[in-house]
Amino acid sequence: MKPSDRNITTALRRHGYKLTPQRCAVVHAITSSQDHLTPTAIFEKVSQNHPGIGLVTVYRTLKLLAELELICELHTGGNCPSYTAGTSHHHHHLVCSGCGKVVDFASPRLIEHNVVELEGRLSRESGFRIDDHLLEFTGLCQLCQKAPASSV
Amino acid sequence: MKPSDRNITTALRRHGYKLTPQRCAVVHAITSSQDHLTPTAIFEKVSQNHPGIGLVTVYRTLKLLAELELICELHTGGNCPSYTAGTSHHHHHLVCSGCGKVVDFASPRLIEHNVVELEGRLSRESGFRIDDHLLEFTGLCQLCQKAPASSV
DNA sequence: ATCATTGCAAAGCTTTTGCAACATG
């Protein structure tokens, strides 16, 4: 079991949840991928090593992990959310509008600094209590730029 | 008909689409609201003045308008996308994680400037052709802060 | 008059819920 897996599984136990093989498998599927995966993709990945698992269990596990903020839930369009390892540590997104690929990047200090200041201003003006921020770029990845304008 | 409506409707005709009362109604529902509306909300709004309309037509119209970039499609979580007037051009979002309310704000010049520079760097490093960006803050709006921790 | 558009109904998806059987701590 990878260290990142262990972080998550011990967190689960700390919160009083039981550690089932299914949960471990879902956790591993997420931590062992760099990409953002949809529930169905995770289900398929898990099914390879763990044939009996139910899609329902994947959904329930994802919901649980996201609520505990042990994984990151992202909505980029399409019908499904997608999930990725790593919590709220400020990584931001670069989303390909062609194939849906998502690349994370760390926000440079300069931006973070300005964003935090902006947060303060917005909070004062709007009355919101701001908890988090996300900077997202959309465009076309290298492959999709080369590809002839596909049906998408 | 509001000027913003006219912009959109003439754009539709320019693209060779017919100008039906249903389409006008959907356009008007969107331009006459400050909020981001879900397809169902738009359907209900339109139904008031236009009882016969089908939800299907609303979906089709939204899809069309979003493809032509005459309205802005936003995914914030929950199961539905939401739509708002204006293209995606540089307004950013403040999303309440309690009630889902979305407030737009214009990004200050300082941020835009830094973001554009970051875009260049990311583009070079990742090979993406970057088309747009979105800065999104999440938090709790004033009402939800006051509300006793609800079921959400 | 023509061809896009509408609305209905039905299908397709993703996601959630009810419940008996099961397995973890």
Added chain:
DNA sequence: CATGTTGCAAAAGCTTTGCAATGAT
């Protein structure tokens, strides 16, 4: 062993598609 968890099946969303009737240009 007790309770949380699983998996099936079925329900509940939201969204799309097929098709005849309608209506804009």
